[in-house]
Amino acid sequence: MAPAAGADGVVWLAINAKYSHTSLAVRYLREAVPGSRILELTINDYLLPTLGAVYEMHPRVLGIACYIWNIERVKELLQLLPKALPDCTILCGGPEVSYEADLFMKAFPMVDYVVRGEGEEAAAALCKRLMEGKSGAGIPGVAWRGADGTVHEGAAVVVPELSALPFPYHEEEMADIRERILYYETSRGCPFSCAYCLSCATAGVRYLPLPRVLQELAFFVRADVRQVKFVDRTFNAKKAHFLPILEYIAGLPSSCRTNFHFEVAIDYLDDEVLSVLAQMPRGRVQLEIGIQSTNEETLAAVSRVNHWQKIASHIRTILGFRNMHLHVDLIIGLPGEGMASFHRSFNDVFALRPDALQLGFLKFLKGAAMMGLVERYGYEYMPMAPYEVLRSDALTYGEIRWLHTFEDVFERYYNAGRCRTATAWLTERFAGGDAFSFWQRLADWWEVQGYHRRNHAVRKLYAYLLAFAKSLGAGKGDLVRLDALLRWDAIRKEGVKAFPEGLAWRREWRDKVLVEVFPMDIVALVEGRAASKVETAVSCKEICVYMSTHC
Secondary structure, eight states: OOOOOOGGGEEEEEEESSTTBOOHHHHHHHHHSTTOEEEEEETTSOHHHHHHHHHHTOOSEEEEEOOTTTHHHHHHHHHHHHHHOTTOEEEEESHHHHSSHHHHHHHOTTOOEEEOBSOHHHHHHHHHHHHTTOOOTTOTTEEEEOTTSOEEOOOOBOOSOGGGSOOOOOGGGHHHHTTSEEEEOSEESOSOOOTTOSGGGSSSOEEOOHHHHHHHHHHHHHTTOSEEEEOOTTTTSOHHHHHHHHHHHHTSOTTOOOEEEEEEOGGGOOHHHHHHHHTSOTTSEEEEEEEEOSOHHHHHHTTOOOOHHHHHHHHHHHHHHOSSEEEEEEEETOTTOOHHHHHHHHHHHHTTOOSEEEEEEOBOOTTSGGGGGTTTTTOEEOSSTTOBEEEOSSSOHHHHHHHHHHHHHHIIIIITTOSHHHHHHHHHHHHTTOHHHHHHHHHHHHHHTTGGGSOOOHHHHHHHHHHHHHHTTOOHHHHHHHHHHHHHHHHHHHOTTOOOTTSOOOOOOTTEEEGGGSSSOHHHHHHTOOOOOOOOEEEHHHHHHHHHHHO
16 A cells, blocks of 8 residues: 655656756646645756755655656666655656556556556546555556556546646746746647657547636736747647637737747648738747658658648748748658658758758657558667667668768758858759758768767857868859858857857957958848948948848
8 A cells, every 4th residue: 555645745756858848747737736846857967866856855755757758767767766765656657658557567666656648637636545545546547556566557548628727837936937948738639640649649639718828828928938838739720719829929018028839730820810920029929830741642651631832832921921930840761751752851841941940750659650550661660768760661770870960960050040041052052952962962071070970069060161162172262252151150140259260250359340251242142132242341230230130
């Protein structure tokens, strides 16, 4: 039988991917069990200090949120917990243990219970039993051990009425976390059935009442938080729900600094929604758009439908508003998507010039329909988190290994907003406008230099492109032009206080930067018009004002 514990003896542990992240799950659980406490650490903390931080909380019941990004650290911690806290009852929950709970509990016998599925109500019922000194056996949504050690899995559960869940944030904690990313949801479930995702594991989509959502958003604005990231899997699944939210956000006062991040199916937006997005103050909203592939056969294999013409049209339209960040996703390793197909998908999406193009690698998540496609497409993948693809019948391991280098180089430059002008010119000059071919050649050169095995200071990244251009046979005139473009990019990205090494800087410090170092007028360069030579000194402030207005 589990030991009795007061609510103040219940601790919910989140091991986040980064310090800038917060955990929504443990805050929901804190509300589900009044008087319980939360502890947020990161995967970057060393193991023994992590154990020490848990020990300092003196939990009688410890609940651990288990995700793909932290499960390996959780497994390490579990082996130490009985030695430091021998009387502690250990609960685990989250997507990493909701599936195959029996195997997990057999592998980690120190785990007393696993909460399966959406755990707020199940965890509350379990903790009530434990605080009464009773066993948690038989509670819906809870896996437990019988007297003979047999694991009884139970079944995963959902919270049918989201309105039953209290708001998970406290006024008194906001001063400490308002500069971090605060996660929030207005719905659970997804209307789509993509094989690689777990969001469709439950049927239908459930929503919070709209008046409550607007009230809670007002709380974040009053608290002056930096970013609210919605975890709704498809924010625009129901127009009657999401459009009033967008209208509310658009109407917030100009003094509001909070940024709101949504994941949307952009092909399902209409003219009315686009009109509202056009009215958003600059920086108020950012959108994440999962495209994943433009190969229709590949998309069909994972039960996904993209309306490509609408996607492309809407992305161009929204980028034309110049008021929000657009982040789009492709997945490497989807069924039937070999190098030639990925080349096309990359170029299709890159041609739209999104603010960021994230290249993710296919993951085989427990409980996802993708697991049923492993044999058909000859997949091999990592047996431990993050369960990434290693090879398939369309991609060899060598190709996937190289694509990691490709992704790393692309992340350092394009997605970091670095050297955009220079790489665009190089792409036209040396790759005939074929973006994938340019980044492919840069990734190949990167590996020849051994750069894929090193860390790199930002100040060196600009000169690397000069060296790369020389390897392509760039002549003196090309190198002079590229040097100027790189200096322009450096001021644009790093500011006037950083002058990356290896470039032909000429500077007058403090208030002036000599624009004669650029062989073309600033406006002409930014707007893509023909170059014109200038010999004028322009103040740093004027450059920054121009960039903030036009770039």
